Amino acid sequence: MKREVVVVGERETVTGFALAGVGRAYLHSSREETLRLLRGLLREEGVGLLLVTHRVAEELGEEWRRMVREKGPFPMVLRIPDRTGYRPERDELEEMVRRTVGAEVVVRREEE
């Protein structure tokens, strides 16, 4: 099934992905508005990939995290760095490993 890509972020992210052919690129304005937008997007059958910048995701907070936890396999959600390359210190993947497998596990990148 063909599904589209949607982007939510600041101006540069939106512009860049629009240049790459993403049909729906939304500028983040306020927390409430973006949450409402995302809630709708998560329910849309036709959305395959939802890119949200880390900074926006952080501003949306726990409610957004819960929405992501409760959704199905589609749309896929990925948090990406914005123009400034911002990424939070606490990595979501590491949190996931800690929660599911236990604190003693450290995952390292495979050395060449």
Place this chain on the structure above:
Amino acid sequence: MMALSPTRMELLRLRRRIALARKGHDLLREKMDALVMEFFEVLRKIYEKREGAFDQLGKAHSSLSLCMASWGTAETEQAAREARKGAVLETSLRYIMGVPVPVVEVGETVRTALGRGYSLHPSPSLLDRASEEFERALKMLAEVAELEEAARALAWELERTRRRVNALEYILIPRLEAALKFIGMRLDEMEREHFFRLKRIKATLERREAVGGGAEG
């Protein structure tokens, strides 16, 4: 504690239930081990791909800001509005140990300058460059997203399975074993009472016989 009737029937029933619960517990444990292995395999792939995708995105942002700085922000944004929109993914599902995870087939996202659809005449090569870098980034990000979704789904299933394993191990099985022990003890006790009663009856009978025999003799 459940209502228990201390009968041999109940004892047998409990033994069967314990055996079944233990078997279920072992199967779930095996499932958990397999899920952990799958989870780490996906995790390894994510670590392999994510940095590259984010680096590419960083590169795309630099060429975009270069374009905005030299050509103009408004012009660049106008071109972005004009650009042809056709970024779609071919998606489907697959199952890892019964857990549905997304699959994306990312075709070629990089387009020719003509294919992008913005008016070519006034657009500088910097714009083409920025577009191309973002197109590259998009493809890589879609692949990372697929993996992250798989990791998320597997982690969730792991938690669910672990809860069930724990419920069996720490609640259901101990409870059944306690019930089994209780019934076993109760049955033993009844056995002793019964034995004692028999002895009493025997003693009484013997005494009666002795008394009767004396009267006769």
